[in-house]
Amino acid sequence: MTYTATLQKMQTEQANPIQYYLVFNDNFIHFNQLLNTKISIEFKGYQCLNCGQPKKIFRQGFCYDCFISSAAVGDWIMKPELSTAHLEIEDRDLAYEKKVQLQPHITYLALSSEVKVGVTRKTQVPTRWIDQGAIQAVTIVEVPNRYLAGITEVALKDYFTDKTSWQKMLKNEVSHADLLAERLKIESVLPAEAKPYFVNEPQVINLEYPVLHYPKKVKSLNLDKTPTFTGKLIGIKGQYLIFEDNTVFNVRSYEGYVVEITV
Incomplete structure (x- = not known):
């Protein structure tokens, strides 16, 4: 067929x-x-x-x-810390940007090759983790907009990568890590604006692939x-x-x- x-x-x-x-x-x-x-x-x-x-x-x-005109592919998509809808500042289309940016987002740790930090809309859990080939993931903070999730991710890039090694992920060469322990290590370095949103006792999500x-x-x-x-x-x-x-x-x-x- x-x-x-x-x-x-x-x-x-x-x-x-x-x-x-x-x-x-x-x-x-x-x-x-x-x-x-x-x-x-x-x-x-x-x-x-x-x-x-x-x-x-x-x-x-x-x-x-x-690509150079659509609001759906603005720079804030790849760099959430550039989000400005919460300030009523338009990038390409403020109505669209409010719809996407001003909703619950999470910053998370995922294990796909090494431990990585990332951002996604809450509605995209666990889809985002599946798309990255993560075998485990856990929430760090759940915040009301994309900007707060983005600045949290930036703060944690000193401790974790924000990239997945696709070759290691596909060969299943995944580093061993305790995600719950890792997230507790970095609670103190979260941005002040994000600390109130730290998720206590989150569930580690395990993912199995065909x-x-x-x-x-x-x-x-x-x-x-x-x-x-x-x-x-x-x-x-x-x-x-x-x-x-x-x-x-x-x-x-x-x-x-x-x-x-x-x-």
């Missing part, structure tokens, strides 16, 4: 293991059911996720024109250089498909790419 789709990040369902779905307008693929199955991916073109035009994708599924066996090395599929690929699916972790020949495909990196997927 062949599916034609404009790629967007896989939707997930928390279960043991995580369930993964690639959803398009009139159909979907449940990737868990395709483990140990050959899959072909063929690049066909582009479709900007914002304007819908067949323009080359620049970043995050957006063409260049949309992987038959982990590769010892990984090579990333680049659709621009290799527009056609066929391989046997042996796992899904983060937003990556893992194939038997050690090829890994980051679905999220190719949002806005139109592909044919044959099963």
Whole structure:
């Protein structure tokens, strides 16, 4: 069976293991059911996720024109500490920025390769952790806006990385750590504005992924250089498909790419 789709990040369902779905307008693929199955991916073109035009994708599924103008990809997305909606200051679209920034956010610790610190909207728990391939995660603070979560993350970057080593994550080379103990170590260095929001007795979330066996090395599929690929699916972790020949495909990196997927 062949599916034609404009790629967007896989939707997930928390279960043991995580369930993964690639959803398009009139159909979907449940990737868990395709483990140990050959899959072909063929690049066909582009479709900007914002304007819908067949323009080359620049970043995050957006063409260049949309990327430099849309409020959905402002600098505060990647750098929450730059959020200003709580001050009534507009970046690109104040109404949109209020809607996204002025809602509960959390700053968290996650274990995907090393212990990392990150920020997400509360409504994106545990999706954010799943997308990063974390095997465990725990909340540090729950705050009322994105700015407070962002400045907390900045303060903790002296103690933890804010990046995931995708290679280690996909090879399941994860450092051992006690997340509850780690978060207690840094309570005293939280910004004063965030300290009242420190979460007491949080639950550590454990996440299990559908992987038959982990590769010892990984090579990333680049659709621009290799527009056609066929391989046997042996796992899904983060937003990556893992194939038997050690090829890994980051679905999220190719949002806005139109592909044919044959099963």
